[in-house]
Amino acid sequence: MIMRFLILFLLLLLLVGCQAAAEPVVEAVTPVQVALVSGDFAVGRPRVSFALFDGPEPLANVQQVELSAVETGVENATPVWTGTAEGYTDYEVPYWVAYPELPAAGFWGLAAEIRLDDGTVVEAPFVVEVREESAAPAIGDPAPASQNRTLKTEPDLQKLSSGNDPNPALYQMTVAEAMASGRPTVVGFITPGLCQTRWCAPVLDSVEAVGADVGQQANFIHVEVYEDFQELTVVDEMAEWGLTTEPWVFVLDEDGRVVARFNGPLSARELKAALTPLL
Numbered sequence: 001m002i003m004r005f006l007i008l009f010l011l012l013l014l015l016v017g018c019q020a021a022a023e024p025v026v027e028a029v030t031p032v033q034v035a036l037v038s039g040d041f042a043v044g045r046p047r048v049s050f051a052l053f054d055g056p057e058p059l060a061n062v063q064q065v066e067l068s069a070v071e072t073g074v075e076n077a078t079p080v081w082t083g084t085a086e087g088y089t090d091y092e093v094p095y096w097v098a099y100p101e102l103p104a105a106g107f108w109g110l111a112a113e114i115r116l117d118d119g120t121v122v123e124a125p126f127v128v129e130v131r132e133e134s135a136a137p138a139i140g141d142p143a144p145a146s147q148n149r150t151l152k153t154e155p156d157l158q159k160l161s162s163g164n165d166p167n168p169a170l171y172q173m174t175v176a177e178a179m180a181s182g183r184p185t186v187v188g189f190i191t192p193g194l195c196q197t198r199w200c201a202p203v204l205d206s207v208e209a210v211g212a213d214v215g216q217q218a219n220f221i222h223v224e225v226y227e228d229f230q231e232l233t234v235v236d237e238m239a240e241w242g243l244t245t246e247p248w249v250f251v252l253d254e255d256g257r258v259v260a261r262f263n264g265p266l267s268a269r270e271l272k273a274a275l276t277p278l279l
Contacts (some may be wrong), residue, residue: 030218032059034112034126037095038264039198039245042134045099049264050085050126052114058093061117068111069100085112091267092202105132135242137258143187143250144240145176148223161224162193163201167208170222174265175237178219179256184278186210186218186271189238190247199265203247206268210275213268217279251275 003016015055031054039048052059065087068079080103085096107127114122114164137143151171154160192201203221210219225246227233242247251260251274260274 032114032122032124034124036126036128037070037197038262040136041102041128042136042138043102043105043130045101045133046128046130046134047097047099047262048110049149049262050097050112051093051095052124054214058219059114061093062087062096062114063117065096066113066115067098067100067190068113069102069241070109070111071104072107072109075230077117079111086270088267088270090269091206091265093198093265095265095267097270102130103129105130127273134275135244136248136261136263137241137250139258139261141258143175143185143252143256143258145179145256146223146237146240147174147176148221148235148237150174159228160223162191162226162229163204166194166222169211170208170220173219173221174220174225178221179252181219183216184218184254184275185252185256186220186249186275187221187223187252188247188249189223189225189241189243190249192228194226194232194247197264200247203249203266206266206271207249210271213272214279216277218275234257251278253278 021197027058033053035051037051038047052062062273065085067083067085069081070077078235081101083100085098087094087096107129110126110128112124114124116169149160150173151157157166157168160166175187181252186202186207188207190200190204192204195201206221207222223235223237225234225238249266250258253259
């Protein structure tokens with residue numbers, strides 16, 4: 001099976017080799033399409049999230065997804081890591097997450113073995129590009145002490161979010177103020193009304209839902225990606241955090257260090273699981 005997947009991975013590399021900076025979505029060469037919905041993978045154990053589609057519709061009745069990671073371009077390669085992806089079906093579009101051990105930079109092939117409720121097993125390969133270091137703050141890094149806009153500096157709530165009905169609770173503090181509060185902090189870089197993918201608005205919904213559940217035990221901040229909604233000028237905080245895509249959500253501990261980071265879809269359950277140990 002591994003050799004068969006290696007051939008498929010090499011075919012995929014011909015398609016993606018010149019598109020390293022493109023949106024990380026790869027078509028599978030099986031009837032199941034794997035949509036890679038996170039990016040910025042670094043050596044180690046990056047969070048790899050993906051959705052599964054059967055044509056235009058999300059794949060239904062998925063019982064389990066097993067992944068194997070294989071280094072591409074290596075003859076008779078064997079998996080360097082195997083594991084089970086965690087499914088998050090509480091999100092608007094179901095997605096799966098795995099943290100494969102990828103020890104070197106370059107292109108890695110991931111072989112997905114998808115078991116459906118009726119016992120059918122579907123195989124689908126996809127490729128991720130791994131870099132030496134992440135552009136965004138990594139786990140354990142101190143977060144930038146951003147002076148993002150709040151209702152104190154911009155009283156017009158409609159200028160602080162591209163969403164239809166912004167929640168004022170998410171625009172009360174700068175990141176710098178939150179880091180000095182002695183409480184954990186959730187920071188989301190999201191543009192709910194101008195998103196280039198279908199993931200942004202539901203991510204903000206997840207942040208709001210966990211915020212309502214947790215209350216004053218943690219700080220919750222939404223940083224709108226765009227400073228204005230006509231010229232679409234990107235806010236300075238995106239460059240300050242090394243972000244070139246959205247949505248992104250970071251969980252900071254009481255000292256302002258990154259303990260979890262999420263690019264792409266994020267369910268309330270996944271966010272709550274990362275935040276709970278800090279409360």
